[in-house]
Amino acid sequence: MTLLANFLAIAIVLNVIESAIPIIPVPGAKLGFSNIISLVILYVYSFKDSASLTILRVLLVSILTGKLLGPVFYMSMSGAVFAIIAMGFFKKTNFFGVLGVSVIGSVFHCIGQVTAGIFVIGSVAVLFYLPIMLFLSIPAGALTGVIAKRFLAVWDTWHNEFAD
Structure with missing residues (x-):
């Protein structure tokens, strides 16, 4: 429980920092570094833990940034x-590795955002952002997947060393 709370804190800090620093020159676009934590929890613990952490992260970041219940x-x-459900499903198939699951999560994150945008904004014009979002999300998902994969390799080494 303590380790999950620490991972949640790390995910929140990553999300807040990333929101404050525009890395990608497209309004609202981020690399999704907090999703590294969601991936790690998905692979080290469970879907339930990863989903809980992800939902709590979004809720707490929105409270901290003053965006709760806004668009x-x-x-x-x-x-x-959308992302956590897709990642949980595709991880369970054992067909995609961490990198593939990360990219799939990134793509479904965009689909989820656009779906909500249609309802929040009240216009299907939001769909025109989807190709741009997908174009940016695939390399971003790959980058977070590579980082998560590296973290998991270190985690396995550490866990095997100290588990004995």
């Missing part, structure tokens, strides 16, 4: 829920 909150939550 950004609904789009973030929808993206997170």
Whole structure:
């Protein structure tokens, strides 16, 4: 429980920092470094723990940034829920590795955001952002997947060394 709380804190800090520093020159676009934590928890613990952590992260970040129950909150939550469900499903198939699951999560995050955007904004014009979002999300998902994969390799080494 303590380790999960620490991972949640790390995910929150990563999300807040990333929101404050525009890394990608597209409004609202982020690399999704907090999703590294969701992936790690998905692979080290369980879908339930990863989903709980992800939903709590979005909720707490929206409270900390003053965006609770605003359009950004609904789009973030929808993206997170779509992503974690997709990642949980595709991880369970054992067909995709961490990298593939991360990219799939990134793509479904975009789909979730656009879906919520249609309802929040009340227009299907949001669909025109989807190709741009997908174009940016695939390399971002790959980057977070590579980082998560490296973290998991270190985790396995550490866990095997100290488990005995």
